[in-house]
Amino acid sequence: MILPKRLQRGDTVGVIAPASPPNIEQLKRSFIFLRELGVNVKIGNHVQDINGYLAGADEDRLHDLHSMFKDPFVHAIFCAGGGYGTGRIAEQINYELIKRNPKIFWGYSDITFLHNAIRQCTGLVTFHGPMLASDVGKEGFDDLSKKMFQQLFEPKELHYTEYISPLEVIAEGECVGELVGGNLSLIQSMMGTPYELETEGKILLIEDVDEEPYRIDGMLNQLTMxxxxxxxxxxxxGDFKNAVPTNDKPSQSLDEVLDHYLKRLEIPVIKGFKIGHCQPHFAVPLGVKAKLSSKTKSLIIMPGVQ
Known part of the structure; x- marks a missing residue:
């Protein structure tokens, strides 16, 4: 496990768009928040590129990623948004470059592919947290979501309890393990690839957005098999935003699907965490030790920076 160095006021953070084109106006508004944190901003050369549903050509998005890790004056890398596209560049990433230049890497959703590929190839702890254009730059960005960025400036043990949101136990138990995972559809898309998610002995985080119950059923069925x-x-x-049928055909509910696959497990399973496409968005480091307990309805996560 490699912990990235903490941020300090005056440091520079790099901004990249490794997936779909971000909303540029919202991205610019997010820089106000970053400057309030006391950091400077360096924008990748291709952040404003558009190639259909991609934020530029694969080689250009890859170039921005490599450039930010290589630049000794960049101390953290924030993703502008998600959408689609990170899986297309995973095989071309220079993981040795990242291992030699470990630094904070922050994002979620489609960035799940990069989180897991980077961690499994380098050991670097990365952060599942709100993205600049998609979240930070929008009106009404939640105060708790803002506070979660403070974990980058000082090593903090994170405690998620029902003080933050109601939690419901699906399966009883208590465990300690490395926190991994992220977006469920991306975890599924990694199956059968060199970056297939390793879950043995680990605490698996799942979340998603705009997926109907039958789609979530299929993903969980594949992970089960x-x-x-x-x-x-x-x-x-975590949060499964808009997990509802889009037509009038009969459907199971999200809760029924989750219960079918998760209640049978002989491990602790708890739902209701505001982690994902939601506000507030409780940002968490991936790759660090965590403790999940149904007795206390809590998730305790070790610091993600040194």
């Missing part, structure tokens, strides 16, 4: 759920130490169910 692949042994990814049974081998985990525990499961943290």
């Amino acid at each position: 692949a042994g990814k759920l049974a081998s985990a130490a525990g499961v943290v169910v």
Whole structure:
């Protein structure tokens, strides 16, 4: 495990768009927040590129990623947004470059592919947190979401309890393990690739957006058949925004789907965490030790920086 160095006021953070084109106006508004944190901003050369549903050509998005890790004056890398596209550049990433230049890497959603590929290839702890254009630059960005950036400036043990949101136990138990995972559809897309998520003995975080119950059913069914759920130490169910049928056909509910696959597990499973496409968005480091307990309805996570 490699912990990136903490941020300090006056440091520079790099901004990249490794997936889909971000909303540029919202991205610019997010810089106000970053400057309030006391950091400077360096924008990747291709952040404003548009190539259909991609933020520029694969080689250009890859170039921005490499450039920010290589630049000794950049201390953290924030993703502008998600959408689609990070899986297309995963095989071309210079993971040795990242391992030699470990630094804070922050994002979620489609960035899940990069979180897991980078961690499994380098050991670097990365951060599942709100993105600049998609979240920070929008009106009404939540105060708790803003506070979560403070974990980058000082090593902090994070405590998620029902003080933040109601939590519901799906399966009883208590466990300690490395927190991994992220967006469920991205975890599924990594199956059968060199970056397939390793879950054995780990606490698996899942979340998603705009997926109907039958789609979530299919993803969880695949993870079940692949042994990814049974081998985990525990499961943290984050936010599943808009997980409702889009037509009038009969459908199971999200809760019914989750119960079918997760209640049978002999490991702790808790749902209701505001982690994902939601406000507030409780940002968490991935790759650090965490403790999940149904007894206390809590998730305790070790610091993600040194």
